[in-house]
Amino acid sequence: xxxxxxxLTSLAFARGFFPRRSWRFLLGVLLAGTLADLDLLxxxxxxxxxxxxxxxxxHSLLGTFALIAAAFAMTRTxxxxxxxxxxxxxxxxxxxxxxxxxxxxxxxxxxxxxxxxSSGVAILWPFGDSRFASDLVPPTDxxxxxxxLAGILLPELFGLVGSEIGAKDxxxxxxxxxxxxxxxxILYLGARATLHANAAAQLDAHSYRGESPKRVAAFPDTLSLxxxxxxxxxxxxxxxxxxxxTDSPRFDSESGVCVHKPEPSAALTVAQQTExxxxxxxxxxxxxxxxxxxxxxxxxxxxxxxxxxxxxTSYALAARVLLGRNGQVTGQRIxxxxxxxxx
Numbered sequence: 001x002x003x004x005x006x007x008l009t010s011l012a013f014a015r016g017f018f019p020r021r022s023w024r025f026l027l028g029v030l031l032a033g034t035l036a037d038l039d040l041l042x043x044x045x046x047x048x049x050x051x052x053x054x055x056x057x058x059h060s061l062l063g064t065f066a067l068i069a070a071a072f073a074m075t076r077t078x079x080x081x082x083x084x085x086x087x088x089x090x091x092x093x094x095x096x097x098x099x100x101x102x103x104x105x106x107x108x109x110x111x112x113x114x115x116x117x118s119s120g121v122a123i124l125w126p127f128g129d130s131r132f133a134s135d136l137v138p139p140t141d142x143x144x145x146x147x148x149l150a151g152i153l154l155p156e157l158f159g160l161v162g163s164e165i166g167a168k169d170x171x172x173x174x175x176x177x178x179x180x181x182x183x184x185x186i187l188y189l190g191a192r193a194t195l196h197a198n199a200a201a202q203l204d205a206h207s208y209r210g211e212s213p214k215r216v217a218a219f220p221d222t223l224s225l226x227x228x229x230x231x232x233x234x235x236x237x238x239x240x241x242x243x244x245x246t247d248s249p250r251f252d253s254e255s256g257v258c259v260h261k262p263e264p265s266a267a268l269t270v271a272q273q274t275e276x277x278x279x280x281x282x283x284x285x286x287x288x289x290x291x292x293x294x295x296x297x298x299x300x301x302x303x304x305x306x307x308x309x310x311x312x313t314s315y316a317l318a319a320r321v322l323l324g325r326n327g328q329v330t331g332q333r334i335x336x337x338x339x340x341x342x343x
Contacts, residue, residue, distance in 0.1 A: 014030075025099060032106040037058075115133065118219050135217060136220060154177055208232050218243060231305050271300035284302070284303075284306075290340075298322070315336075
């Protein structure tokens with residue numbers, strides 16, 4: 001999920017469950033809830049670094065413990081100059097145990113939110129490379145952002161109006177709004193989970209080009225809750241299709257876009273055994289290989305059809321392997337899928 005959603009969630013959590021705390025406390029919670037997204041810096045070092053670093057080290061259980069410790073240490077390094085809260089009131093006393101508890105919850109919320117997307121999180125790194133995903137929400141969800149912003153900003157607006165007319169607010173400003181926004185996000189995720197299950201069941205109940213599905217997955221739409229993007233793998237093909245979960249009679253399993261898997265070959269076998277392909281296949285949800293000739297031999301490109309279903313073009317990755325005329329590997333690397341010649 002995008003860094004803005006993580007920051008807003010951490011802020012809502014701090015205001016809702018730890019009200020009237022100092023700036024130092026709030027900073028610690030925000031750091032714990034957002035530091036994991038430092039792995040976005042791997043974009044600066046190319047697609048290979050992005051594949052290895054994104055949703056692995058900083059999003060693993062081991063990495064989460066390290067980030068909690070880092071956020072706690074940074075928070076304790078800078079003692080507050082004042083005991084006032086951000087809204088100018090006297091702050092509640094803060095013990096190291098309270099700061100550590102809040103930082104732990106914020107960091108765990110970050111990982112849980114990313115597990116709700118389709119990107120895949122290697123939470124067992126470095127002991128396991130398997131990635132886990134729930135496919136409930138898109139990487140950037142405007143509905144979650146809107147709910148969190150409303151829960152944080154509206155109480156501030158009402159507080160300003162109340163101060164102008166002289167009304168006294170006994171409860172901590174923003175606490176109820178923050179808790180309400182978090183509760184609405186949880187209800188929203190529950191609704192998404194139900195719709196996701198319905199979409200996956202609908203995909204699994206049909207045949208595609210005369211073949212029964214071996215695997216199916218339903219990926220969320222950025223704006224619509226009732227339209228999902230399906231990927232179906234059969235024996236010989238991989239299909240992408242839109243799934244309207246609230247209008248199942250309108251679903252036409254023959255309307256999908258299907259691509260055939262390549263025939264088994266020695267070149268494909270060699271390519272799949274390379275280090276680059278192995279790394280990519282560990283992260284890919286629905287890998288699809290393409291094989292084509294080059295001036296000096298053969299090119300094999302492996303992409304993830306999940307990106308095609310979600311129409312992800314900016315940061316979609318692929319594996320590219322080059323073989324010489326003798327069938328030996330002459331080049332291999334992780335590339336951006338948009339740069340591939342083979343389709």
